[in-house]
Amino acid sequence: MGKYLISGGTPLEGEIKVSGAKNAALPIITAGLMANSPSKLLDIPMLRDVTNLCTIISKMGGKVQCSGNQVMIDPAGLTEPEADHELARKLRASYYILGVLLAKQGYARTSLPGGCNIGNRPIDLHLKGFKALGAEIRLDHGIVEVKANKLQGERIYLDYPSVGATINIILAACMAEGQTIIENAAREPEIVDLANYLTVMGAQIKGVGTDLIKIEGVKALKGAEHRIIPDRIEAGTYMVAAALTRGEVFVRNVLAEHVKPLIAKLHEMGLEIREDIAGVYIKNSKGKLKAVDIKTLPYPGFPTDLQSQMMVLLTQADGTSLVIETVWENRFMHVDELNRMGADIKIDGHSALIKPSHLTGAEVTVTDLRAGAALILAGLVALGKTNISEIYHIERGYENIDQKLAGIGAMISKSNDQ
Numbered sequence: 001m002g003k004y005l006i007s008g009g010t011p012l013e014g015e016i017k018v019s020g021a022k023n024a025a026l027p028i029i030t031a032g033l034m035a036n037s038p039s040k041l042l043d044i045p046m047l048r049d050v051t052n053l054c055t056i057i058s059k060m061g062g063k064v065q066c067s068g069n070q071v072m073i074d075p076a077g078l079t080e081p082e083a084d085h086e087l088a089r090k091l092r093a094s095y096y097i098l099g100v101l102l103a104k105q106g107y108a109r110t111s112l113p114g115g116c117n118i119g120n121r122p123i124d125l126h127l128k129g130f131k132a133l134g135a136e137i138r139l140d141h142g143i144v145e146v147k148a149n150k151l152q153g154e155r156i157y158l159d160y161p162s163v164g165a166t167i168n169i170i171l172a173a174c175m176a177e178g179q180t181i182i183e184n185a186a187r188e189p190e191i192v193d194l195a196n197y198l199t200v201m202g203a204q205i206k207g208v209g210t211d212l213i214k215i216e217g218v219k220a221l222k223g224a225e226h227r228i229i230p231d232r233i234e235a236g237t238y239m240v241a242a243a244l245t246r247g248e249v250f251v252r253n254v255l256a257e258h259v260k261p262l263i264a265k266l267h268e269m270g271l272e273i274r275e276d277i278a279g280v281y282i283k284n285s286k287g288k289l290k291a292v293d294i295k296t297l298p299y300p301g302f303p304t305d306l307q308s309q310m311m312v313l314l315t316q317a318d319g320t321s322l323v324i325e326t327v328w329e330n331r332f333m334h335v336d337e338l339n340r341m342g343a344d345i346k347i348d349g350h351s352a353l354i355k356p357s358h359l360t361g362a363e364v365t366v367t368d369l370r371a372g373a374a375l376i377l378a379g380l381v382a383l384g385k386t387n388i389s390e391i392y393h394i395e396r397g398y399e400n401i402d403q404k405l406a407g408i409g410a411m412i413s414k415s416n417d418q
C-alpha cells in the first residue's frame with residue numbers, strides 16, 4: 001500500500017516535468033481497439049488506471065505492449081466482448097469500452113464503472129446517447145450490456161456537458177451510418193486530443209472544443225501514431241505547490257492555454273507567472289497572497305479536479321475565500337483531513353468558506369485522487385511531519401509524484417509500511 005512522509009517548509013525551486021494526460025490516455029488507448037491495424041501511442045503516463053485498462057484489454061484478446069511511456073496496441077486478436085468485472089469496477093474510464101465495442105462489433109458488456117468516490121457517478125447520458133444511435137441497453141445487477149445490429153447517426157442533446165458521455169458518443173458514432181450531432185457537448189482538451197487521434201485514424205469529426213460536435217460515420221479506421229497532450233491537472237498541482245511553498249518553479253510540458261482559469265486565479269492572488277512555449281514559470285515573491293473566490297465549472301471554467309489543491313493554497317491567503325463546487329456533489333472529502341492539519345474550513349452544502357490558518361503536520365488518510373494531491377500540498381507547507389496513508393488513490397493519477405517533487409526540493413519520501 002505505502003505511505004508518503006513529508007517534512008514541510010521547504011520552498012520548491014527548479015524545473016518539474018509534467019507527464020501525458022491520464023484522462024486523454026484512457027479513452028485514446030481504448031479507441032485503439034476500433035482500428036483494423038496497430039497504433040503507437042506516445043507520452044502515456046504509466047499509472048495504475050492505465051495498467052488496469054491495459055490488463056482489461058489484454059484479457060479481451062487485444063495485444064498491448066508497454067515500453068517506457070510508449071504503448072503499442074494491436075486490436076487484431078480482440079475476441080472477448082466482456083470487460084473483466086473486477087478491474088472495470090476499479091476505474092471510471094472502463095466505460096469507454098462500451099462505446100468502442102458497440103461501434104466495432106455491435107456488442108459489449110461490462111460492470112458499472114468505479115473510480116473516485118466523489119459523488120453519484122451515473123452514466124445515464126452515455127446510455128441515452130447509445131440508445132439514440134439505435135442501441136439496446138440492459139442493466140442488470142450492476143452489469144451494463146449494449147447491443148446494436150446497426151448504429152445510425154442522430155442528433156443528441158446532452159442535458160449536461162459530461163466529459164465521459166461526449167467521448168463515448170463520439171466513439172460510438174465514428175463508424176455509425178450517417179451524421180451524428182452532439183449538442184451541449186463537453187469542451188475539455190482531452191476530448192480534442194481523442195478527436196485528433198481518431199481523425200488521423202480516418203474518422204470525420206468537426207467542432208471538437210466547441211459545444212456542437214458533428215461526426216460523419218466512416219466504414220473503417222486504421223491504426224495511427226499519436227502523442228498524448230500534457231496533463232493539465234498534474235501541471236496545475238505543481239503550479240499550486242510552487243505558489244504554496246513561496247517557491248520559484250518552471251513547470252515544463254504544459255500548454256498554458258489549458259490552465260488559463262488557474263493562471264487567472266493565481267494572478268489575482270498576486271503570483272508572478274510567465275507563459276512560455278515549453279511550459280509555465282511561476283514565482284511567489286510576495287509571500288502573503290490575496291484571498292479569491294472559486295467556482296468549479298465544465299471547461300473552460302475552473303476545473304473541479306484542481307479544487308482541492310487550490311483550497312490548500314487558499315488556507316495561506318490573506319482573508320476569507322469561498323469555493324463553490326458545482327460539478328461533483330461529494331467533493332469536499334479532503335476538508336476533514338485539512339482541518340485535522342489546522343485548516344479553518346467550513347462546508348455549507350456545495351460551498352466551503354476558507355479562513356487563513358497555519359497548517360501543522362499530522363497523520364492523514366487519502367479518500368480520493370485529487371484529495372490525495374491536496375494532502376501532499378498541505379504537507380509541503382505544514383510545520384513538521386505529515387504522514388499520508390492510502391496513497392494508491394494518488395498513484396491512480398500522478399506518475400512518480402514523490403520523485404518529481406523531491407527533484408525540486410520537496411522533503412518527501414515513500415515508505416512501503418501499511
Ligand code: UD1
Nearest residue numbers: 023093120121122123124125126162163164165305327328
Ligand atoms: C471526467 C474526469 C474527471 C473530472 C470530470 C469533470 C475522466 C476519466 N475523469 O469524469 O476527473 O472530474 O470529467 O471534469 O476523464 N453526469 C450525469 N450523467 C452522466 C454522466 C455524468 O449526471 O451520464 C454528471 C456527473 O454525476 C457529474 C457531472 O455530470 O456531476 C460531470 O461528470 P462527467 O463530466 O461525465 O465526468 P467524468 O467523465 O466521469
